[in-house]
Every structure is written in C-alpha cells, then in structure tokens.
Amino acid sequence: xxxxxxRIAHARSGDKADRIDIGLFAYDAATWPVLVxxxxxxxxxxxxxxxxxxxxACHILENILALxxxxxxxLQGGAARNLRSDNLGKTAAAVLLRMEIDIPDEEAARLxxxxxxx
Amino acid sequence: xxxxxxxAGLGFYGDSWLPVRAAxxxxxxxxxxxxxxxxxxxxxxxxxxxxxxVAGFTRDLVPMLTALWPLAEPRxxxxxxxxxxxxxxxxxxxxxxxxxxxxxxxxxxxVTGDNLxxxxxxxxxxxxSLAHLDSGADIAAVRERLxxxxxxxxxxxxxxxxxxxxxxxxxxxxxxxxxxxxPLVHEFGWAWDDWDRLAQGxxxxxxxxxxGQGSGGNFGSAxxxxxxxxxSHIGYPIAEVREDGVAVITKAPGTGGRVDFDxxxxxxxxxxxxxxxxxxxxxxxxxxxxRLTDLGADRVEVRGARGLPxxxxxxxxxGYEDGWMGSTVVGFxxxxxxxxxxxxxxxxxxxxxxxxxxxxxxxxxxxxxxxxLGPHADRSRLEELNEVWLRVAIRTPDRRVAxxxxxxxxxxxxxxxxxxxxxxxxxxxxxxxxxxxxxxxxQEVEREVRVSVTS
Numbered sequence: 001x002x003x004x005x006x007r008i009a010h011a012r013s014g015d016k017a018d019r020i021d022i023g024l025f026a027y028d029a030a031t032w033p034v035l036v037x038x039x040x041x042x043x044x045x046x047x048x049x050x051x052x053x054x055x056x057a058c059h060i061l062e063n064i065l066a067l068x069x070x071x072x073x074x075l076q077g078g079a080a081r082n083l084r085s086d087n088l089g090k091t092a093a094a095v096l097l098r099m100e101i102d103i104p105d106e107e108a109a110r111l112x113x114x115x116x117x118x
Numbered sequence: 119x120x121x122x123x124x125x126a127g128l129g130f131y132g133d134s135w136l137p138v139r140a141a142x143x144x145x146x147x148x149x150x151x152x153x154x155x156x157x158x159x160x161x162x163x164x165x166x167x168x169x170x171x172v173a174g175f176t177r178d179l180v181p182m183l184t185a186l187w188p189l190a191e192p193r194x195x196x197x198x199x200x201x202x203x204x205x206x207x208x209x210x211x212x213x214x215x216x217x218x219x220x221x222x223x224x225x226x227x228x229v230t231g232d233n234l235x236x237x238x239x240x241x242x243x244x245x246x247s248l249a250h251l252d253s254g255a256d257i258a259a260v261r262e263r264l265x266x267x268x269x270x271x272x273x274x275x276x277x278x279x280x281x282x283x284x285x286x287x288x289x290x291x292x293x294x295x296x297x298x299x300x301p302l303v304h305e306f307g308w309a310w311d312d313w314d315r316l317a318q319g320x321x322x323x324x325x326x327x328x329x330g331q332g333s334g335g336n337f338g339s340a341x342x343x344x345x346x347x348x349x350s351h352i353g354y355p356i357a358e359v360r361e362d363g364v365a366v367i368t369k370a371p372g373t374g375g376r377v378d379f380d381x382x383x384x385x386x387x388x389x390x391x392x393x394x395x396x397x398x399x400x401x402x403x404x405x406x407x408x409r410l411t412d413l414g415a416d417r418v419e420v421r422g423a424r425g426l427p428x429x430x431x432x433x434x435x436x437g438y439e440d441g442w443m444g445s446t447v448v449g450f451x452x453x454x455x456x457x458x459x460x461x462x463x464x465x466x467x468x469x470x471x472x473x474x475x476x477x478x479x480x481x482x483x484x485x486x487x488x489x490x491l492g493p494h495a496d497r498s499r500l501e502e503l504n505e506v507w508l509r510v511a512i513r514t515p516d517r518r519v520a521x522x523x524x525x526x527x528x529x530x531x532x533x534x535x536x537x538x539x540x541x542x543x544x545x546x547x548x549x550x551x552x553x554x555x556x557x558x559x560x561q562e563v564e565r566e567v568r569v570s571v572t573s
Binding site for chain 2: 006007010011012013014015016017018019021023025027047050051059061063064065066068070076077078079080081083084085086091093094095097098099
C-alpha cells in the first residue's frame with residue numbers, strides 16, 4: 001500500500017547557515033526498518049530538489065528510531081537573506097511528512113499506526 | 119548521590135518568561151539557563167547599538183528579571199543568560215539601575231571576550247584566515263560589510279562566574295547548551311576532561327535550550343500535536359541531573375505540555391547536523407549510544423552520552439550586509455483568483471524592468487496555495503480557489519528599489535485585475551544579511567575572555 005510518512009512518523013526541522021536539518025522519527029520499532037529502507041538521502045534530495053541544491057546527508061540513529069537529514073543549499077544562502085516566507089525552514093519537516101512510500105501489504109499489516117484507522 | 123535541578127528560561131529573543139515562574143515556584147530548580155540569541159539575533163542587536171552605544175543587549179532582560187527575581191531570590195535560584203548580546207557590560211548596567219531602584223542587590227557577573235569584530239584584522243595578521251567554513255572563501259570579500267563577528271564561548275567562564283558567587287551571569291555569545299553545562303560543572307566539580315559527563319551535561323543543555331520545544335511545544339506531527347495538554351500554560355523543561363551525569367527531563371507540576379520519549383527525542387536532534395560528532399567548545403558529543411527511557415508522568419531518563427575531546431578551534435559566526443529585500447502581499451477573490459494573482463506578478467515584474475529597477479531575485483509565492491509545500495501541494499482545485507494571496511519578494515543591492523516595490527501595487531486597484539483586496543500598505547525595505555561561519559584557534563579567543571563580578 002502507498003502511505004504518506006505523516007501516518008507512520010513525526011518530524012521537526014531547523015536551520016543553520018544555508019542548511020535545513022530534519023529529524024524523522026518512527027512512532028514504533030516495527031516502522032523503523034521501513035523508514036531506513038524507503039527514506040534514503042537520494043529520495044529526500046529528489047523530494048526537495050525544487051527548493052534545495054543539495055547534497056543531502058542521512059544519519060541513522062537506531063537508539064532513538066530516528067533518521068537525521070541535512071539538506072545543503074536549502075535557504076538561498078541563509079535564513080537572513082532568504083526571500084521565502086518560511087525563511088527558517090521550519091515547514092520542511094511537513095514537506096518531508098508529505099512524502100509517499102510504498103509498503104508491501106504484508107508488512108503494512110504489522111505496522112501499529114496503520115491498524116488504528118488513522 | 120547528589121542531584122541538582124536546572125530549568126529552561128527563554129528559547130529566543132521574544133520568547134515568553136511567564137512559564138519560567140512555575141519552574142521557580144514549583145519546580146525546585148537551583149538554576150535557570152536562558153537563551154536569547156539565535157544565529158541571527160546579533161544582527162538585530164547590532165542595529166540597536168549603532169543607534170545607541172549603551173544598547174546592543176536583548177531588551178527582554180530587564181523586564182524578565184524584574185518579574186522573576188522576587189520569586190528567585192528567596193529560593194536562591196541563580197540565572198545564566200546570554201542576554202548580554204553584543205554589549206554585556208551595558209546589560210549589567212541597565213539591570214543594576216533597574217534593580218537598585220527597587221532596592222535589590224544581587225551579585226552579577228559578566229562574561230566578555232566573544233566579540234571579535236574589532237579583532238578581525240589582528241587575527242588575520244596573526245595568520246587566522248577566518249575563511250568561510252563551508253566554501254573556503256576569503257573573508258576579505260565581505261570584510262568591509264561585516265556587522266558582527268562573535269566566537270561561541272564554552273561553559274568554563276560561566277562555571278567560573280558561579281564559583282565567584284554570582285547570582286546572575288550575563289554573557290554574550292556562548293554555545294547555547296553551555297548556559298546549562300556551566301552550572302552543572304560548577305555544582306558537581308566535573309573535570310574539564312571528563313568527556314562522558316561533559317557530554318551528558320551538553321545533552322541536558324541541548325534539550326533545555328529551546329524552552330517549550332523540549333516539553334511538547336512545536337511537536338512536529340500530524341494529529342498528535344493536538345493531544346498535547348494545555349499548551350497555553352506549558353511548563354518549560356527542567357532537568358534533574360545526578361552527580362554522575364544521568365539526568366531526568368521533566369517539568370513543573372501542574373503545567374501543560376508533555377515530556378515523553380517522542381517530545382524529547384524530537385528536541386534531541388533539533389539543529390544537530392552530525393549526531394555522532396556534535397561539536398561544542400567543551401566536548402564533542404556522540405549521540406549514537408544515548409538511551410532515552412520514558413519513565414511516565416512527564417519524566418524521561420537520559421543516559422549513555424559519549425564524549426570525545428573538545429576541538430582545538432572555536433566556531434565564529436559573522437554577519438555581513440548582503441543587500442535589501444522588498445516584499446508586498448495582496449489578495450485576490452474568486453473567480454480566477456490564482457490566474458489574477460499570476461497575471462499581477464507578471465505585471466509587477468514588467469513594471470520593475472521598464473523603470474530600470476534592477477533586482478537580483480524576483481520571488482513569487484501564492485499564500486494559501488503552495489508556499490510551504492511547493493510541488494507537493496494539492497493543486498487540484500486551482501481554477502476554483504476561493505481566494506489566494508500573492509506575495510512578491512525581491513532581493514536587490516539598492517535600498518531604493520526595495521522600498522519602491524510596494525509602489526507598483528496600489529494603482530492596480532483601479533487599473534489591474536478585479537476583486538483585489540487586503541493590501542495593507544507598503545512595507546519598507548529590510549536589510550538582508552549573509553552569514554559567515556569560520557573557525558578560530560581557541561587560545562586566540564580565550565586569552566581575551568574576562569569574567570567580572572560586581573556585588
């Protein structure tokens with residue numbers, strides 16, 4: 001099945017210099033390997049290609065079931081010269097949660113957040 | 119084993135100090151660490167100081183401490199604040215004046231030495247290139263346009279100030295988490311090469327430095343944000359830290375917000391660009407071995423931080439003038455709302471060209487449609503939108519051009535596309551700044567760091 005990340009993960013973004021960083025968190029351990037497999041640095045770079053030059057780095061933290069993405073060239077040079085309404089990249093986490101991924105039905109049946117009718 | 123409780127103050131210049139009252143009155147804290155300086159705040163303070171030599175600190179300092187000191191003093195709660203900004207000595211003088219008028223005489227310490235703007239040439243002559251940390255570019259390119267340049271100091275001068283008996287420590291630029299690490303080192307006497315404990319203290323500081331973001335505020339999620347209790351009366355996070363560094367993140371009883379595994383781990387990674395090598399002036403933190411344990415009842419235990427030796431360099435962030443922004447917003451009603459907004463943007467762009475108003479960038483947004491989500495927005499009802507708002511923003515080296523953008527709009531009310539509303543006047547140009555991150559050998563900065571205490 002195809003699901004938006006917002007159904008299975010939560011996220012917060014911030015900025016430093018010309019980079020946006022996004023923490024993406026699996027709600028539960030069953031979802032964690034799905035995120036690691038599907039939400040790769042390459043995939044995130046494509047997703048943000050409309051607003052960021054890249055490249056994108058991904059850090060994997062299994063101890064807190066999190067992925068950390070750092071997107072270069074994402075703020076038109078930096079927050080204080082960025083013409084966008086969201087000059088600080090605070091909404092970039094929501095942009096990431098909008099991403100759709102495909103999960104085999106069998107695996108989806110084991111993910112708690114997809115059973116709750118959410 | 120001894121423990122100490124330390125609470126979060128502000129998370130930025132403009133944040134609310136009302137939640138800090140609960141931490142002092144009911145949270146049993148001994149210290150409040152308060153972060154007033156985002157990466158760009160020094161640019162705002164520089165403008166203040168240019169107008170007035172005794173300005174340049176964050177103006178929330180005096181009203182905040184005037185409100186909180188009467189609660190803090192009888193409980194012996196001490197404050198560490200980077201509200202000194204570009205002018206910590208003037209911040210102290212303003213605070214002393216306000217306090218003396220009320221008969222209050224706390225011992226105040228001031229940390230200076232972070233401000234490198236007047237030392238840029240001296241440092242370069244001494245062989246410190248201050249080259250751009252990412253691009254490697256020579257700082258000569260922006261030397262004449264620099265408006266601030268500050269090194270991030272660490273926790274040591276803060277711990278020294280507390281050891282000298284300060285009730286209130288005022289600093290300029292320090293690493294945000296140092297506002298919390300300093301009191302912990304002072305309390306427990308941790309050695310400056312006890313890397314794992316310093317790493318625990320840094321983690322605590324990082325979890326507290328953004329006020330409500332560490333206790334359920336701005337919880338980035340679909341749906342779940344609405345389940346966080348009583349954000350109106352959020353309790354900023356409090357850390358209960360043991361002598362061995364193990365800590366519990368919590369908040370004052372009877373406050374809103376939430377401290378659980380989800381809210382804490384979201385803050386843990388916030389603005390961390392390499393979780394296995396999170397650099398600070400005092401220690402390099404590896405988060406890969408951290409364990410967060412949800413104890414229930416708004417308590418999360420933090421342990422397992424691994425520390426690596428501190429870097430030999432300190433980070434400097436400088437800001438330089440980088441042109442001007444003009445921006446204007448105007449709304450359009452159905453029918454054809456989006457088409458009219460698009461046509462108007464094209465007319466404005468043409469008008470700038472015909473008047474030889476040169477711009478480096480011409481940025482168009484349709485507020486309410488796709489400003490944040492871009493191509494990931496749902497545009498299926500584009501032709502039938504109820505309304506949409508056009509925002510045009512330009513970047514230009516010429517202030518007059520930025521100021522002139524707004525004047526391209528009023529005449530459209532009678533001579534442009536129909537059903538335009540909500541033009542709220544012409545916004546003056548705003549100054550744009552480029553950021554210049556660089557490194558400096560720590561001894562070049564540290565030999566100028568001073569802690570002065572008044573009683």
